[in-house]
Amino acid sequence: MCQSFFIKDNRSELLLHAHKYDFDIVFFDEVSRFVEAVARDNGDNLYVIDLDALHTMQADMGDGRRTLMLGELLQRLPGDHSYIYLQSARQGGRFFLQQRLVDSNCLAYAEKPIANDVLVDKLFNLFVQKKRGDLVRVAVLGEVAGLDEANLLLRRIELVRHQDPTTLHVRVKELQPDLILVSDTEYARTDAIVRVLKRNIEADPVRETALLQRRPDAALARRALLDGFDAVFDMSDPALLEAQLLNRAGKIRINKDLIGKDRATGLLNKVGLQKKAQDLIRQAAQDGRPLAYGVIDIDKFKTINDTWGHSFGDIVIKRLSLTLASRLGEQDLLSRFGGEEFVLVFWDCSLEEGQRRMDAMRQAFCAIPFEVGRGDIRHFSFSGGVAAYPAHRSENELFLRADAMLYEAKQGGRNRICAQESGAWTMATD
Template sequence: MDAAPASIYLLCRNAAYAGSVIQQLSLFGLECQAFARASALLAAIHGKAPLMVLVDEAGCDDMALPQVLPMIARLQDVPLVYLSLPMAAQEQIELARAGATDFLPKPFDSHRLIDQIDRMLEAQSPQPARVLIVDDSEMLTHWASNVLTMGGMRVRSVKNPLKVPQLVALEKPELILLDMYMPECTGDELARVLRQNPAFDGIPIVFLSSETQRGRQLSARRMGGDDFLVKNNDPDELIDIVTMMVDRYRRLRELMSRDSLTRLLNHTHLIERLLQEVARAHETVRPLAFAMIDIDHFKSVNDRYGHAVGDRVIKSLARLLRQAFPGADLVGRYGGEEFSIVFPDTSLLRAAQQVDELRQRFGDLCQTSGSGEPLTISFSAGVAQLGNGMHAEQLIESADAALYQAKAAGRNQVGLAR
């Protein structure tokens, strides 16, 4: 059984303020525990390390904050965020010396804190690399698979190279470890075939072979390989090379496929993902749903409060979507204030239920203007089900019609395609 996710600990003697912080963080799926006494906080930290510690400037009931901060810092090496009204630089320096690692201004801005948590979690919990090994040798496959699995990677292997194009389309590996000599075809021949498909073009291909002739190695790389490793090389070298190449692939892939503001799939890659899932649903005769989401009256938000506030609203919805769909490879920014979600293996009603839960959470977020004025923001959505013989374009049109149905009915609701 997986361990329960770490909580955020809050030291705050003001119960009402602590309650508002807890409520806002809960909307982003984060658990927060509040403590009025430093002794109780320190005991909790000693028992279980938190994700981070928030300390309110009002202090606590039993100790002065200059005493508490160093004790927290000594117990656990976790971010220690100080919540306060604007203060002089000298005060910040003294608090930093005492153990504070970050500062957040009051009133509490959950969006800024979530931004920080997102960056921290991504750095701490990278997704395991997905590696496909193509080799007819069981001994080498077993060795390489064990080495990479021990290195924290997710490994899939296949003996028949002719099955690789279909497997790559389904599994979406981030690196292919390819033998040079196999009965069905050579590794460089397979690499050339893979490079003909634009969807596979950027996936790193590393040849793993007993071939030591430098000319033959270079020839294989010209066919589409990115690197060449000799079999039975050092396990640490294999892990290091695969890790570096996957990291580089991910960075390039994110630049090409992600929307810069939301870090969700951009329009082009969202449609590409939908096309893949539509083909899979038809092939496996499994259900598929698709949702279109549009932030209500978004133009008036931009016109009245400015694009900075509008961007913050968009980012807050994007965060909820990323948390609801980890990895976010099924969610994209369709354009402007419109988002889309692909629901593989999901019925129309179940998808609509998930979207409606998101709608309620989004409506509960405390959005504010640049001057701190509270804003009420909602979204409307349309959900459609893939029918027999239906194309991706028809599924989008169906969800879009359901979205307009929801808008016509008063907005802030989910419409179902007829």
């Protein structure tokens, strides 16, 4: 993992703070080299530009060495990446400058002075946010023509068609979509559609339902909103409807993050895990696939906080989250369940394989050097327990069994992974 920066001040201190997060910072003093490095990159990194540096930096524009202007830099930067800009308070007060940055692939901007540790922490959070892109599933009732479904899927929006209004509530229960679109034709045929959906005690409060209108009809729109629809979309123009779906999908992801994700690490929280784990168990039952469910806990975390402070403890948690996340499959789940406790769910994975994968994660985390003081390097560990589906069939049963195995690992000396099957338990450790 590498984050790239273009900044002139405080290099040694920035490197020190970035090292705590396992960042690799690359500094550039020449525009052409920075532009070349960005062009070669696959887009997974962050690119930070200090606007003040433009006043002192020189650029070879083909007619000798001269000071680089902002407009020239914006023209030269690859347009398929986004950038973070650091600026002074004076620059931050200029609206048209902000407009120009935002319109030129600006991921975010920040005003200086900003403490180096705060900057690095915010960059970590931006990096986590860039990795978010949960699939937004949309159930569609009725005929909706002209949508570019392949393009929407590339933008992480999946359309699932359904034709029978009287069974839509059953399909929604199975599918658990984030958004439901109902054509005005289907609503006219069965106006109780949304009332039935929203009275279900298991209805997701974040889920939205929108009416699709072929032509403006204010009376129909008012009635639909009174019946429980959350929005009314115009479907006469497919391109406009696609734009509305992309915009709404972004807001859905933000709402889901606020409710179901941990703000510090970007991982699922307890609420988010419960819903996704239940969905994964349901899918495993349909497909006849096994699951491995793991619970891990950082060893002696209270001692870490008491010895080096809570801010250092937060860094340990964030680096563990990166270690775990980098070793997940596409359908696996990872949650910061609370404090220093994490939960993992491995798709299509046996108990033995789940134990092996968690032990590989344990070894990777143990190998990370943490500099707690100048020249003072420490290593930390975690313990874990694993349970399996279908031996334990509900999310609660899986958690309780895995948590019991975590207790065995702690009692057995920590820094190990324990699993149980058919009354006998096994242990993985160095």
